[in-house]
Amino acid sequence: MRTSDKHQKIIQAAIKVLANKGFFNARISDIAKEAQVADGTIYLYFNNKYDILITLFEEEIGKIIVLVKQLIEKETDPKIMLEIFALQHIKMMEEKKELAEVLQVELRQSNKFMKEYRNTKFIEYIDIVSHIIHLGQEKNIFRKDLLPGVAKRAFFGALDEMSRLWILSSSHRYTIEQSANQIVDIFLYGMTEKT
Amino acid sequence: MRTSDKHQKIIQAAIKVLANKGFFNARISDIAKEAQVADGTIYLYFNNKYDILITLFEEEIGKIIVLVKQLIEKETDPKIMLEIFALQHIKMMEEKKELAEVLQVELRQSNKFMKEYRNTKFIEYIDIVSHIIHLGQEKNIFRKDLLPGVAKRAFFGALDEMSRLWILSSSHRYTIEQSANQIVDIFLYGMTEKT
Amino acid sequence: MRTSDKHQKIIQAAIKVLANKGFFNARISDIAKEAQVADGTIYLYFNNKYDILITLFEEEIGKIIVLVKQLIEKETDPKIMLEIFALQHIKMMEEKKELAEVLQVELRQSNKFMKEYRNTKFIEYIDIVSHIIHLGQEKNIFRKDLLPGVAKRAFFGALDEMSRLWILSSSHRYTIEQSANQIVDIFLYGMTEKT
Amino acid sequence: MRTSDKHQKIIQAAIKVLANKGFFNARISDIAKEAQVADGTIYLYFNNKYDILITLFEEEIGKIIVLVKQLIEKETDPKIMLEIFALQHIKMMEEKKELAEVLQVELRQSNKFMKEYRNTKFIEYIDIVSHIIHLGQEKNIFRKDLLPGVAKRAFFGALDEMSRLWILSSSHRYTIEQSANQIVDIFLYGMTEKT
DNA sequence: GATGAATGAGCTTTCATTCAT
């Protein structure tokens, strides 16, 4: 009946199990047990184990993209947009710790075992940064000599590595906001002491 | 013994195979075939499949650390040290593409399936950046308000994400040197247009 | 009830599906779809998958027996009776090709997977030949030295193997009537050249 | 070491298990247990379950063909050749009861589940009869109006159905020789009483 | 030390059957 009910239960269970065990060590029966359904039920909603992972990617990243875009749309200042993106990205890591773990680990290796899968949603997410940088350059706020392809990757990578730390270590010396602000600050003004 | 011919042959074969298939999809027999030894021979040199991966990590990252430290020791300017680290990191990605792939992908998920494994070598590598930043702060070249734990992760993450791009996409718009320089430049001086 | 609409629809669907896929490769859901009923509905009319096959055997062979007996009853000459049986048997193969396939293939292996099932209807069918031969012997038309158990099997086997050919190969060099007549002719007068 | 050893053990075990349970009900583990090897060992010698069956067909029918051809080659009289074929065929059924069961049942349905498999060995076996009939016609011993395609099928079918009886029922009223002779006799001289 | 045949535990997936609606 409420089809989406089971679909969602399985996705959420998969996030939990995959975060703990990783894709290859996770058993379908683990996910089924976590979702409180029979093993076979999973195959009524997904074609196979990979399909769970891919669907999980698409849907969850999709939600994040929508959210981030909404928040950014209200702004006009690229600097603030970057701040919002950064804060939002790291925040998400804490609020959805398990999802974040899955995305960080499994997303990265997904092209290793799913040759044909082109992760367009992920690219769409990163390109949000791309757009902000372009905008900043147009508005003469960001340097014109920035290589857009490099800058977006650098910014995203910085945030992402920071997030990994946040996920893996249990005790933190700084708040999320501090970390996000620091990274944005570095990217905007550099690490060099103004003399 | 530890520099035994077979030991090295197996490690190098493992790098090749793991880069192509990933840890879980790689078969011991694949590695054995690539190394031109019998399956059983691998167990004369390694305890199990995980042990190959861990040994590979330790030894190969160890080599890189030695190399990078040597290059940096000669310098005194933290800015140039960062440049060297950046260039060296990205260069390594191209020169040892397969090793880079293994490190990027398998290293990240290793704690998922090897619960007890603490990746000290990797931390040692990142801490090279840490030291440089500290040095820069002491010399009043870098801002004092930099959170060292955050800055090092940000810098490493930026480089690493850039490298992933380099590994995964076949055609590149910029040279390695350009990319490395750009990242260092951003981290030193920021993305903001000087007015 | 037993002539219920659904009962018949399922049997006919089963014949079609089993002919194409064989008992073990056929899915209950295949039969249900073909019969345009829900999977569960099948279990309102049959106890289980085997029961469909057995019921199918009994009912369809039953129909054939009634038909053949009707045709033969009108005759008195055992030779012509054999001719009728032969023609009817092979004809049935063409007219009900799918049923014929199921009977030829599944019937033969049925005792393999349904240990307790004694296929009495099938024996009843073959015994029609038995009766004809007996009659011929009584009337001094057939040789007395015929071993009835052997002769009936030989005759039925000859027809049946011929039919298999008819079912499996698409192009035929001879008409059904030719084939049936030839077999009857051989059984009546032998293959030896009269000198 | 003695590779053929295990190969043969598995084939012989498969014959036994398949004869009792049929292909679909037979488990790989049943065959493995019967062959006294591990489940996995079977996959060192065969690609999959189907491959066991096909190899079994090819090898065992191949042996029979060689044997029958040897026996027939010594003869020149087509009548006696037919006798030899008949006797040999039915004899084989008794001596290798389990193999016979597998061939009778699984061979017939094999094209149902192995679409691509063309059973050339089986055709080669039946064509031995074909050749004998041709020879008999050339020598003016057999009637010229025999349709070779029909006659060979009829003869083989008669023998085969007879054999099935022999395999399935435990008590027999006639000896093998009697049955074989009777069938040859019918095919040579017909069932009709000579007046 | 080196080999590779043998092992067997373990996992994904299928599908006959059930039962709440």
Added chain:
DNA sequence: GATGAATGAAAGCTCATTCAT
């Protein structure tokens, strides 16, 4: 009576690891 979502047992096959040679 009819449905079809849900169940969960069961089996083919893989592959890390062992060990006799």
